Amino acid sequence: MKPLVIGNLIAKAPIIQGGMGIGISRSSLASAVSNSGGIGVISGVNIGYDEDDFEKNSLEANLRALKKHISIAKEKTSNGIIGVNLMVAMNFYEEHVKTAIKSGCDIIISGAGLPLKLPNLVKNSNTKIAPIVSSSKGANILLKMWDKKDNTTADLIIVEGPKAGGHLGFSNDELENINSINYDDEFIKILQIAKIYGEKYNKEIPVIAAGGISSSSDVKKYIDMGASGVQVGTKFVTTYECDADENFKNAYINAKKEDIKIVKSPVGLPGRAIKNKFIEHISYSKPKITKCYNCLVPCNPKDTPYCISQALINAVKGNLDDALLFCGADAYKINKIKSVKEVIEELTCEI
Incomplete structure (x- = not known):
């Protein structure tokens, strides 16, 4: 090698x-x-x-x-x-x-x-x-x-x-x-x-x-x-x-091919993530943003579809229903x- x-x-x-x-x-x-x-x-x-x-x-x-x-x-x-x-x-x-x-x-x-x-x-x-x-x-x-x-x-x-x-x-x-x-x-x-x-x-x-x-x-x-x-x-x-x-890891293990979707990211670039309650929710409603973490240059709390920091913090902590679960296309494997x-x-x- x-x-x-x-x-x-x-x-x-x-x-x-x-x-x-x-x-x-x-x-x-x-x-x-x-x-x-x-x-x-x-x-x-x-x-x-x-x-x-x-x-x-x-x-x-x-x-x-x-x-x-x-x-x-x-x-x-x-x-x-x-x-x-x-x-x-x-x-x-x-x-x-x-x-x-x-x-x-x-x-x-x-x-x-x-x-x-x-x-x-x-x-x-x-x-x-x-x-x-x-x-x-x-x-x-x-x-x-x-x-x-x-x-x-x-x-x-x-x-x-x-x-x-x-x-x-x-x-x-x-x-x-x-x-x-x-x-x-x-x-x-x-x-x-x-x-x-x-x-x-x-x-x-x-x-x-x-x-x-x-x-x-x-x-x-x-x-x-x-x-x-x-x-x-x-x-x-x-x-x-x-x-x-562990909940985040298990989301990958349990994911099927059809669960992996393209999602809108507040950065202005699309992303790939596992479908869950959070993705379903943001498709028809804007979650309430209670705090801005000032993390991304292009993000404005007034018009952003959701707080990506909060969604990703929920992911790493295992709060899957309120999380954005980024993944690659082959996560289901x-x-x-x-x-x-x-x-x-x-x-x-x-x-």
């Missing part, structure tokens, strides 16, 4: 665990993935949801918790790699990036928008930068900007396809007609873009396939196409080490809880 090499960072298994918020991937899951040879990723969005002062001082609680969970994950790993996923659409994005860097995270992974300011924020640090893109057009725009403005390029590129969970960089129409999206062609185009900028900056830019990858044959397919590795989120939810409540080590072994057995 060829390791995933990102500059001076080497992961024995070419597996990046996707960042999943709120609270689904914190220090427990990230450190377990890292200890099993992959790259563990902490989601930074409202990571301090269970801090005592979260309701009154959300920003302070989140930055404190981000620092704490990076520190815990680092302490639990032996020379492992720990990344942090931070959405561009977050309020206080820069503050979170700076805290992650000071706390010693190895990689900042950033999507839900183009992270145009990221190179400047990590300047003079050892932290690697990895944008998440969904198209060759987006990849080209971003790398051209970084090249022109910051005289630098990406250390890693993650190409997220339409089968992923969370906030997706595709339209509702595209996701409802998923076969109209030629992800493989886009992936090959991005490989070429990475090669061009890699040659210019005399470095190898690994390109990572992501979205709906759930088997070793999926992993082998993209490795054979030229990927340096894959990013996987959904399969790591149903692990003993995942930070989520999971039927039992496993260890992180088992999941990584399953994903890499054919490569």
Whole structure:
């Protein structure tokens, strides 16, 4: 098995665990993935949801918790790699990036928008930068900007396809007609873009396939196409080490294919989630919003369809009837809880 090499960072298994918020991937899951040879990723969005002062001082609680969970994950790993996923659409994005860097995270992974300011924020640090893109057009725009403005390029590129969970960089129409999206062609185009900028900056830019990858044959397919590795989120939810409540994990195990739906996200991007009472409710009524957590730049409490922070906090706590249960397209294929080590072994057995 060829390791995933990102500059001076080497992961024995070419597996990046996707960042999943709120609270689904914190220090427990990230450190377990890292200890099993992959790259563990902490989601930074409202990571301090269970801090005592979260309701009154959300920003302070989140930055404190981000620092704490990076520190815990680092302490639990032996020379492992720990990344942090931070959405561009977050309020206080820069503050979170700076805290992650000071706390010693190895990689900042950033999507839900183009992270145009990221190179400047990590300047003079050892932290690697990895944008998440969904198209060759987006990849080209971003790398051209970084090249022109910051005289630098990406250390890693993650190409997220339409089968992923969370906030997706595709339209509702595209996701409802998923076969109209030629992800493989886009992936090959991005490989070429990475090669061009890699040659210019005399470095190898690994390109990572992501979205709906759930088997070793999926992993082998993209490795054979030229990927340096894959990013996987959904399969790591149903692990003993995942930070989520058992009810959340069991929602995946009990889900059928027809239960997985495209939902409207207040970020302005559609998402994929498991159908439940909450999704049924928001289809015909707007839930009462009693508090704004000021978490997303595009979100206005007056016209947002629901509070995504509250819905995701309910999810991680296991309050399923009032929760948004983000998942990948293949969540229904999971039927039992496993260890992180088992999941990584399953994903890499054919490569």
